[in-house]
Amino acid sequence: MIRYSGRVTDVVEIQIRAERAPRYAHADDAGADLMAAEAVTLAPGERALVGTGVAIALPEGYAGFVVPRSGLAAKHGITVVNSPGTIDAGYRGEIKVTLLNTDREAEFVVEAGDRIAQLIIMPVSRAVFVPVAELPESVRGTGGFGSTGVRS
Ligand SMILES: O=c1ccn([C@H]2C[C@H](O)[C@@H](COP(=O)(O)OP(=O)(O)OP(=O)(O)O)O2)c(=O)[nH]1
Numbered sequence: 604m605i606r607y608s609g610r611v612t613d614v615v616e617i618q619i620r621a622e623r624a625p626r627y628a629h630a631d632d633a634g635a636d637l638m639a640a641e642a643v644t645l646a647p648g649e650r651a652l653v654g655t656g657v658a659i660a661l662p663e664g665y666a667g668f669v670v671p672r673s674g675l676a677a678k679h680g681i682t683v684v685n686s687p688g689t690i691d692a693g694y695r696g697e698i699k700v701t702l703l704n705t706d707r708e709a710e711f712v713v714e715a716g717d718r719i720a721q722l723i724i725m726p727v728s729r730a731v732f733v734p735v736a737e738l739p740e741s742v743r744g745t746g747g748f749g750s751t752g753v754r755s
């Protein structure tokens with residue numbers, strides 16, 4: 604924990620190569636906006652792998668997650684196909700965004716420099732998978748996929 608903008612916050616230093624570095628719109632935002640490095644037009648229902656021109660070296664024990672922007676989703680039906688896209692600590696390539704236009708009628712135009720998605724940096728655990736004959740009991744057990752219903 605270090606002091607940042609007058610508050611005590613987790614801040615992780617990340618080495619980056621980019622023409623347009625991801626930017627936090629507000630100091631306490633979780634997601635830093637990723638900009639398109641290229642222009643692309645998405646027809647209704649079309650997807651495209653859009654470059655951001657950003658390459659990073661995450662410290663060991665961290666991962667990046669590429670997630671949609673809610674404004675683009677609500678106003679234009681733009682989402683990220685594989686959300687959250689996982690950026691591994693060892694990845695040194697360009698971060699790319701799999702944008703999908705879910706709108707049935709309108710095309711969506713992306714210009715270079717547009718903020719198309721956001722990047723969330725998180726500490727992650729790595730597991731050691733230990734085979735066992737029986738898993739410990741729990742209250743939920745094997746219930747899932749709507750087992751608790753919809754209405755309260
Ligand atoms: O939205 C994304 C998701 C992934 N990546 C990059 C970083 C990540 O570390 C790498 C591999 O991602 P993932 O493991 O999700 O893809 P894969 O299909 O399993 O490819 P691989 O076999 O290379 O792991 O691709 C992106 O640039 N954007």
Ligand SMILES: [Mg+2]
Pocket residue numbers: none
């Ligand atoms: Mg993989």
